[in-house]
Amino acid sequence: MTEALIIDAVRTPRGTGKVGKGALSHMHPQHLAATVLKALKDRNDLDTSEVDDIIWSTSSQKGKQGGDLGRMAALDAGYDVKASGVTLDRFCGGGISAVSLAAAQVMSGMEDLVIAGGTEMMSGTGALAQEERAAGLTMYGMGAGNARLQQVHPQSHQGVCGDAIATLEGITREDLDALGLRSQQRAAVAIAEGRFDKSLVPVLDDDGNVVLDKDEYPRPQTTAEGLAELRPAFTKIMDMPLDAEGNTARGLINQKYPELDIQPLHHAGTSSGVVDGAAAVLLASPAYAEKHGLTARGRVVATANVGDDPTLMLNAPVPAAKKVLAKAGLTKDDIDLWEINEAFAVVAEKFIRDLELDVDKVNVNGGSIALGHPIGATGAILIGTILDELERTGGRYGLVTMCAAGGMAPAIIVERL
DSSP states (O other), X not given: OOOOEEEEEEEOOXXXXXXXXXXXXTSOHHHHHHHHHHHHHHHHTOOGGGOOEEEEEOSOXXXXXXXXXHHHHHHHTTOOTTOEEEEEOBTBTHHHHHHHHHHHHHHTTSOSEEEEEEEEEGGGHHHHHHHHHHTTOOTTSOSGGGHHHHHHSOOOOHHHHHXXXXXXXXXXXXXXXXXXXXXXXXXXXXXXXXXXXXXXXXXXXXTSOEEEOSOSOOOTTOOHHHHHHSOOSSHHHHTSBOSTXXXXXXXXXXXXXXXXXXXXXXXXXXXXXXXXXXXXXXXXXHHHHHHTTOOOSEEEEEEEEEEOOTTTOSOTHHHHHHHXXXXXXXXXXXXXXXXXXXXXXXXXHHHHHHHTOOGGGBSBTBOHHHHOOOTTTHHHHHHHHHHHHHHHHTXXXXXXXXXXXXXXXXXXXXXXX
């Protein structure tokens, strides 16, 4: 089996995911994806006729994000028609999964040059979610048509799941606020010091004008006092019917955890930001890289996937991290940097506590609370972020993982070369 080398990684800035307010909200999702694909082509002088495949992640594959975004974006980016594309969905985990599948194709010897990444235009998915609710469906497509699955594996709203986990674990509002503040502070330092500059590529319009060249979502002015004043975000959702059966978010969790008195704890300052963005990672076999003069920045060491309780939904990252470490023959002490997606503060806080990690090695440049979480793209963003930081600090191994709806988590370990 050969190695899967990481040649390059790029991302767009993340724009606020609100129509009329976010700088990217008027763009087509294919345009965002094409932006990062063009950057990989130009930065690495790629002959795109030799790109074996483009494996793309998009969670909400409806409307403008439907129709195999990986293939359409490649055509929009001016790639040779020989460069095929496929689009997948593992909810929030899709960006990691796209890179993992690309690495597997290269490591197996089936492909030599593969691009993986993802796009999510969250400014456009709110209206789609409203249409689904009007049709009696939850965001997972489970309503009147799949009441049986909700009885067997009740699945609630992620934010309420976050509150439920924090309640179960005894993690306080103050603990969550402290993590949210740290995310903002670290992101502010990273931006000021240009730590994202290597991977960041501006989004241009069709006339070549800059639409966005820096992350739009961070709030560096955040204070502990300000966070303490924010109201919990999911109080109303907790008792609002989520489907045609009248199931509420609280009720679905209490079906499985009947004694749990869920406390409303998370708010806008301890939840991931709603943003638009795209990212891409270029992988190649050693033979292809040598033949074409491509210098590897890193390699994929191991990948793993884990399922966990779909009712609490957000707890799979810890077992995923343990599984990928075992596959790599490494221990947690071998890992120089960790990226655990800050879907909600409790996810990162529980991850750090359960694995007994040094907090100074985890999300060192902030996370999705400060920078935003473009669902299908985030995994690919984090892989590029951890590779950049390994290069900056001289570290060797980085581990990236994240929770995904349905109670899943993919994980990946990369090595700096």
